[in-house]
Amino acid sequence: MLVLFQNKLIYLPYIPLGARKERLTSQHALSMDIREVTVTARDGTLLRGLVAQKKNDEYSSQNVLVYFQGNAGNMIHRVPLFQLLISSIPNLTIVGIGYRGFGGSDGRPSEKGLQADALSILKYVKTEFPLQSLYLYGHSLGGSVALYLASTEEARNSTQLRGLIVENTYTSIEDMVMALYGKYTPYPYIAKYCLWNKWESNKVISKVHLPILFLSSQKDEIVPKEHMSMLFENATNSSSKTFVKFKHSMHMDMFAKEPRAFITAIRDFTNLK
Numbered sequence: 051m052l053v054l055f056q057n058k059l060i061y062l063p064y065i066p067l068g069a070r071k072e073r074l075t076s077q078h079a080l081s082m083d084i085r086e087v088t089v090t091a092r093d094g095t096l097l098r099g100l101v102a103q104k105k106n107d108e109y110s111s112q113n114v115l116v117y118f119q120g121n122a123g124n125m126i127h128r129v130p131l132f133q134l135l136i137s138s139i140p141n142l143t144i145v146g147i148g149y150r151g152f153g154g155s156d157g158r159p160s161e162k163g164l165q166a167d168a169l170s171i172l173k174y175v176k177t178e179f180p181l182q183s184l185y186l187y188g189h190s191l192g193g194s195v196a197l198y199l200a201s202t203e204e205a206r207n208s209t210q211l212r213g214l215i216v217e218n219t220y221t222s223i224e225d226m227v228m229a230l231y232g233k234y235t236p237y238p239y240i241a242k243y244c245l246w247n248k249w250e251s252n253k254v255i256s257k258v259h260l261p262i263l264f265l266s267s268q269k270d271e272i273v274p275k276e277h278m279s280m281l282f283e284n285a286t287n288s289s290s291k292t293f294v295k296f297k298h299s300m301h302m303d304m305f306a307k308e309p310r311a312f313i314t315a316i317r318d319f320t321n322l323k
Contacts, residue, residue: 060191060223060247061159062122063152069124070153074100081105082136084129089147091170095163098154099125099147101178102132104140112143113183113212113322116175118168118192118199119146120302124153131305138313139322143179147171149195161247168199176210184210185320186260190273190301193219194249201257213319214258217265218301221252221277229274252284261290263319265312267299292319 063070074086082102089097103112115135119128125146132144149164150157157163175184186205188196193216199205200214220226227241255262262285266278282293294315299307316322 056245056247057158057160060121061149061151063124063149063159065122069122069127072124072126073154074126082133084132087145087147087174089167089170089174091150091157091163092166095150095157095167096155097147097150097167097170099145100129100132101143101145102129102136103143104136112179113141113185113320114175114179115142115144115185115187116171116196117144117146118186118188118195119148119152120190120192124148126153134305134309134313135316138309139317139320142322143182145171145175145178147174161249164195165198168195169202169204172199172204172208176208180210182210183212184208185213185215186211187215187217188219189217190219191249193217194251194254197251197254197258198249200260201254206259211260213261213263215263215265215316215319216278216281217304218267218270218273219251219278219281220249220273221280222250223247224250225252225277226273229277252280255281255285256287258285259287259289261319262288262292263315264291264293265296265304265315266293267296267301267304269297269299270301272301 083105084100084102087101125148148155149167151159186196224241228238231237264278264282268275285291296304296308305312
């Protein structure tokens, strides 16, 4: 059952209840301009997401942060994060496109599917914002998606990409099974031979040449903090890398629990001040 339904266990777009059907309303906008957009993936799957910016800003002067979410909920749940980033960092647009099966996007999630989505999202952003500097940002599962994207030929050949931000991301799905269940249970053995969702970020990261900012919650209750340290060590070909610890934060609340340190880290990394 664990093998056959691993997609259901790894990708949780149905949590919280109703997340697949939730839609953007005027109450979500707050002090931002938010518009809904669609992206067609290479296999024809229709992806839906958001583009957010400060009110009355001009796209022509923007830097663009391409955000990849974790494995649950939808992009609307990330609006408070977008609000903090846009209100604190000048000259910034955020693009957050839901993976297949998440939010209002069509299809069903899988590793290969999300990888195809990431490539299509990058193509969309480069077309929509051809003159802007681009930064990739991934949280948890989104960190694995962003690392994969940054390792591809499409990303390496892009002169627009300036850096990658990784928040509370795991080294691989197999390592997460080991962390959750331990070596004295059958699950690590099953994972070793039966996983088709691997997300081996610990291997992929050595192919990334961009500057990387690692944001690590020291009280992360889901991903062991050691995973972020291992990723940092394995980023051997990054042009520069920075590791920032957040002593009081858990897996999901870094931007809310320690907002000043969070914004300072991103400002210092991107030089957007």
